[in-house]
Amino acid sequence: MKETSDKPEKDQEEKIPAMQTLIDNPFLLLFIGVAMPTVFYLIWGIMEIVTIPVAP
Amino acid sequence: MTSFMPPAERIWWKVPVGREEIVWILIALTWCLIMFFMMPYWHIYGKQNLSNEAYQTTPAKYGAKVQEGIDQHKVGEEAGVPIVHPPAGSDVYMLGRLWQWWPILELEKDKTYRLHLSSMDWQHGFSVQPININMQVVPGYEMVLTVTPDQAGEYGVVCNEYCGIGHHTMVGKIYVKE
Amino acid sequence: MAQFRTCPDTGLYFHKSAESLIKANAVAAAVALLVAGVLGLLVVLTRWQAVHLLPADQFYMALTAHGIDALIFWIIFFEMAVLYVASSVLLRSRLATPFWGWVQFVLMLVGAIMTNWAIFQGNSSVMMTSYAPMQAAPHFYLGLILFAVGALIGCFVFFGTLVVAKQEKTYDGSIPLVTFGAVTAAIIAVFTIASGAIILVPTFFWSIGYISHIDAEMYRIVWWGMGHSSQQINVAAHVAIWYLIAGLVFGARPMSEKVSRSAYLLYILFLQLACAHHILVDPGVSAEWKVFNTSYAMYLAVLASMIHGLTVPGSIEVAQRAKGFNNGLFEWLRKAPWDNPVFSSMFISLVTFGFLGGITGVVMGTEQINLIIHNTIYVPAHFHATVVTGTTMAFMGVTFFLIPVLFRRQMILPGLAKLQPYIFGGGMTILILFMLGAGTLGVSRRHWDMDFTGAALGFDYPGMAYTLMGIGAFGGVIGVVGGAAFLLITVGSLLFGKKLEPSAGLLQSFGVPLAASCYTDERPAILPRAAAAEGHHGSSFEAPGTFVLALVLLVTFVVYYFINWKYLASVWQLS
Ligand code: HEM
Ligand SMILES: [Cu+2]
Numbered sequence: 004m005k006e007t008s009d010k011p012e013k014d015q016e017e018k019i020p021a022m023q024t025l026i027d028n029p030f031l032l033l034f035i036g037v038a039m040p041t042v043f044y045l046i047w048g049i050m051e052i053v054t055i056p057v058a059p
Numbered sequence: 060m061t062s063f064m065p066p067a068e069r070i071w072w073k074v075p076v077g078r079e080e081i082v083w084i085l086i087a088l089t090w091c092l093i094m095f096f097m098m099p100y101w102h103i104y105g106k107q108n109l110s111n112e113a114y115q116t117t118p119a120k121y122g123a124k125v126q127e128g129i130d131q132h133k134v135g136e137e138a139g140v141p142i143v144h145p146p147a148g149s150d151v152y153m154l155g156r157l158w159q160w161w162p163i164l165e166l167e168k169d170k171t172y173r174l175h176l177s178s179m180d181w182q183h184g185f186s187v188q189p190i191n192i193n194m195q196v197v198p199g200y201e202m203v204l205t206v207t208p209d210q211a212g213e214y215g216v217v218c219n220e221y222c223g224i225g226h227h228t229m230v231g232k233i234y235v236k237e
Numbered sequence: 238m239a240q241f242r243t244c245p246d247t248g249l250y251f252h253k254s255a256e257s258l259i260k261a262n263a264v265a266a267a268v269a270l271l272v273a274g275v276l277g278l279l280v281v282l283t284r285w286q287a288v289h290l291l292p293a294d295q296f297y298m299a300l301t302a303h304g305i306d307a308l309i310f311w312i313i314f315f316e317m318a319v320l321y322v323a324s325s326v327l328l329r330s331r332l333a334t335p336f337w338g339w340v341q342f343v344l345m346l347v348g349a350i351m352t353n354w355a356i357f358q359g360n361s362s363v364m365m366t367s368y369a370p371m372q373a374a375p376h377f378y379l380g381l382i383l384f385a386v387g388a389l390i391g392c393f394v395f396f397g398t399l400v401v402a403k404q405e406k407t408y409d410g411s412i413p414l415v416t417f418g419a420v421t422a423a424i425i426a427v428f429t430i431a432s433g434a435i436i437l438v439p440t441f442f443w444s445i446g447y448i449s450h451i452d453a454e455m456y457r458i459v460w461w462g463m464g465h466s467s468q469q470i471n472v473a474a475h476v477a478i479w480y481l482i483a484g485l486v487f488g489a490r491p492m493s494e495k496v497s498r499s500a501y502l503l504y505i506l507f508l509q510l511a512c513a514h515h516i517l518v519d520p521g522v523s524a525e526w527k528v529f530n531t532s533y534a535m536y537l538a539v540l541a542s543m544i545h546g547l548t549v550p551g552s553i554e555v556a557q558r559a560k561g562f563n564n565g566l567f568e569w570l571r572k573a574p575w576d577n578p579v580f581s582s583m584f585i586s587l588v589t590f591g592f593l594g595g596i597t598g599v600v601m602g603t604e605q606i607n608l609i610i611h612n613t614i615y616v617p618a619h620f621h622a623t624v625v626t627g628t629t630m631a632f633m634g635v636t637f638f639l640i641p642v643l644f645r646r647q648m649i650l651p652g653l654a655k656l657q658p659y660i661f662g663g664g665m666t667i668l669i670l671f672m673l674g675a676g677t678l679g680v681s682r683r684h685w686d687m688d689f690t691g692a693a694l695g696f697d698y699p700g701m702a703y704t705l706m707g708i709g710a711f712g713g714v715i716g717v718v719g720g721a722a723f724l725l726i727t728v729g730s731l732l733f734g735k736k737l738e739p740s741a742g743l744l745q746s747f748g749v750p751l752a753a754s755c756y757t758d759e760r761p762a763i764l765p766r767a768a769a770a771e772g773h774h775g776s777s778f779e780a781p782g783t784f785v786l787a788l789v790l791l792v793t794f795v796v797y798y799f800i801n802w803k804y805l806a807s808v809w810q811l812s
C-alpha cells in the first residue's frame with residue numbers, strides 16, 4: 004500500500020470542515036450520544052409516568 | 060485501500076459522494092418520512108389507536124372497582140369466574156392476577172366500552188385471541204381503552220407476559236354477543 | 238515497553254496485552270454461546286408442542302438462562318474483544334491500561350458466573366427482563382451489575398486506547414471506518430450501562446430489603462433503556478464487522494467515507510431512542526413520546542441502516558468489478574467466495590439482518606402496529622433475525638478469520654467450516670420465518686404450554702399455529718446443529734489445529750502470550766492512510782447490482798409494511 008503521509012500535501016493547511024471535526028472527536032460524540040437518549044427517551048419518558056393522574 | 064485503514068484523504072468530508080448513494084439516500088429518506096407520517100395519519104384517520112388515558116392506582120383500590128362492576132352487572136358464572144354484562148357505553152373493569160383474568164366480560168357487538176385494565180400483583184399480558192390485540196398490564200397503573208368489538212364470538216384472553224409458574228393457566232374470556 | 242507481534246500472514250500488529258485480552262474475552266464468549274446453545278435446544282424442544290420436553294419450572298429457568306447467556310454474555314464478551322481489536326490492533330497502538338482490561342474481564346466473568354449460579358439455583362426464573370415486582374435472588378442482579386461495570390471499564394479502556402493512539406501518532410489521518418463503527422458501539426454501550434445502573438442498582442437493594450418498592454412502569458422504561466440499547470450496540474458492532482470483512486476478504490474500501498460515517502453519526506444520535514419499541518402498549522405514555530422515540534426521530538436511524546445496507550455490499554461489488562467480475566449485474570456476487578465461511582457468514586448476516594430482522598423490527602416498532610404483535614412469538618422470531626443470524630453470524634465470520642491470525646492455529650475441519658454458515662443460517666431462518674407466522678396467529682412468547690393445561694377457562698389455537706411452531710422448532714434444531722459445528726470447529730482448532738506458531742498451546746488460547754521470541758519492543762510502523770482511489774464517481778452507477786438488491790429490499794419492506802397496516806385495520810376499533 005502506498006504511504007500517503009509523507010507526500011507533499013497541498014491540503015495539509017486547509018481547515019478541516021466542522022462536520023469532520025465532530026465525527027473525528029469521539030468524546031464529543033460520546034457526549035451527544037448519551038445526552039440524546041437521556042433527554043428524549045429517559046427524562047421525557049419518566050416525566051410522562053410521574054405526571055399520570057391518580058385514579059378518582 | 061480498505062475499510063480498516065484511515066481514509067485516503069485528510070479531508071474526506073469534501074470528497075464528492077457517488078450518484079448511486081445520493082439516489083439511494085433520497086429514496087430511503089422518502090420512505091422513512093412516509094413511515095413516520097403514517098403514525099400521525101393513523102391517529103387521525105385510523106380506527107385502531109391507543110389512548111394514553113391512565114391513572115395511578117393501587118391493587119386494593121382497583122380491586123374494589125372491579126368488585127363493584129361485578130356486583131352491579133353479574134349475569135352468571137363459568138368455572139367459578141363471574142360473567143359480567145355491563146351496559147353499552149359504560150366503564151368496564153377487568154383485572155389480572157396470578158393466574159386469572161377476572162371477571163369474564165359479555166359485550167355487545169358494535170357497542171363501545173371503556174375497558175379498564177390493571178394488575179393486582181405482577182405484570183401480565185392482555186392478549187385477546189384469536190383477534191390478536193395485545194396490551195401490557197402493569198400493577199399500580201389503570202389503563203383505559205375505548206374498544207368497539209365489531210365481530211361477534213368467543214374470545215380467549217391469554218396472558219402473554221411471563222408471570223410465574225402458572226402463567227400458562229392464565230386464560231380469561233370475553234364474549235361478544237350479536 | 239509495549240511489546241508487539243506481527244502476524245506473518247496478514248501483517249496485523251498485536252500488542253501483547255491486547256492480544257491476551259482479546260483471546261480471553263473471545264473464549265469466554267464461546268463458553269457462553271455453548272451454554273446458551275444447549276439451553277436454546279431445550280427451549281425450542283419444549284416450544285415444539287409435540288415434543289414438549291421440559292416441565293414448566295425448568296422451561297422458565299432454561300429460558301431465563303438462554304436469554305441472558307446468549308444475548309448478554311456471549312454477545313458482550315465478544316464485543317469486548319471487538320473493541321480491543323478495533324482500537325489496539327487496527328490502530329497499531331498499545332492498549333491503554335492493560336490492568337483495567339483485566340479488571341474488565343474478571344468482573345464480567347465473576348458477574349456472568351454469579352448470575353448463572355443464581356438462575357440455576359432455581360429462584361430466579363424471572364426472564365432476562367426481570368420485570369418488577371417479580372423478584373429474583375439478590376445475586377442475580379448483583380452478577381449483572383458486576384458484569385455491566387466490567388463492560389463499562391472495557392469501554393473506557395477502548396476510549397483510552399484511542400487517546401493513546403492519537404497522542405503517540407500511531408496512525409495518520411482519521412481513524413479507520415471500522416474503528417469508527419466500534420466508537421459508535423462503545424458510545425451506545427455507555428448509555429446502555431448507565432441505564433442499567435440506574436435501574437439494577439435500586440432493584441438489587443430492593444431484593445435485599447433496603448428499598449420497599451420499585452415502580453413497575455418506571456422499571457420498564459429505564460430497563461429498556463438498557464435492554465434495547467444493548468441491541469443497538471450489536472447493530473453498530475456487527476455493521477463494523479461487515480465493513481471489516483469486506484475489507485479483509487475483498488480489499489474493499491468504503492464507497493464514501495462521508496456517507497458511511499454520517500450513517501454512523503445518525504446511529505449515535507438516534508438509534509437509542511428506539512428503546513420505546515417496548516413501551517408502545519404500556520399505560521399512560523403519550524402518543525407524542527411514542528411516535529418520536531419509536532421512530533428514532535423520523536426513522537433517521539433506519540435511514541442509516543439502509544445506507545449501510547447499500548454501502549457494504551456496494552463496496553464489495555466495486556472491489557469485485559475492479560478485479561474483472563464485470564459481467565451483467567451479478568457476476569461479482571456469483572463469483573464471490575461462497576465457500577469461505579468468513580464471507581458467507583458475513584453475507585448471510587447482512588441479508589437476514591436486512592430482510593428479516595430489519596423489516597420486522599421497523600414494522601412492529603410502528604406505534605399502532607405493535608398492538609397486534611406485542612409479546613407474541615413474533616418478537617423472539619424478529620430478534621433471532623437481528624441478534625442471531627445478524628450479530629452472531631457476523632461474529633462467527635470474524636472468528637473464523639481470527640483463529641489462524643490471533644490464535645495461530647490452523648482451522649480444523651475446513652469442509653464442515655464451509656457448510657457451517659449455511660446450516661446455522663438456514664436452520665435459524667426456518668425458525669425465524671415460522672415463528673413469525675405463529676406470532677401473527679397470536680401464539681405467545683415465553684409460554685410453556687399452547688394447550689393451557691390446567692387452565693380453568695381454555696382457549697384453542699388454530700391447528701396451523703401448532704404446525705408453524707413445529708416446523709420452526711425443527712429449523713431451530715438444525716440451527717443448534719450449526720451452532721454446535723461452529724463450536725466444534727473453533728474449540729477443536731484451538732485444541733488440535735496445526736500450530737502455525739510452535740508456542741500456540743492450550744494456555745495460549747486462554748490469553749497466555751506466545752513465546753517471548755514472537756514479540757519485539759519495536760514500535761510498529763505508523764499506520765498509513767489508504768491509497769487514494771483511482772478516479773471514479775462518473776455519472777454511471779458504480780455498483781448497479783447492489784442498487785437492484787437494495788430496491789428489492791425496499792419493495793419487500795413497503796409491501797410488508799402496508800400488509801401489516803391492513804391487518805391492523807381488521808381488528809376491533811380502539812381509541
Ligand atoms: C442456537 C439456536 C437457538 C435456538 C434454537 C433458539 C431458540 C429460542 C426460542 C424458541 C426462544 C423463544 C422461547 C419463548 O419465548 O417461548 C428463544 C428466546 C430467546 N433467544 Fe434464542 N435460540 C437460539 C440461539 C440464540 C442466540 C445465539 C441468541 C442471542 C445471541 C438468542 C437469544 C434469545 C433471547 C434473548 C431470547 C428471549 C428470552 C426471553 O424471552 O427472555 N438465542 N430462543
Ligand atoms: Cu399473567
Ligand SMILES: [Cu+2]
Nearest residue numbers: 218220222226
Ligand atoms: Cu402470564
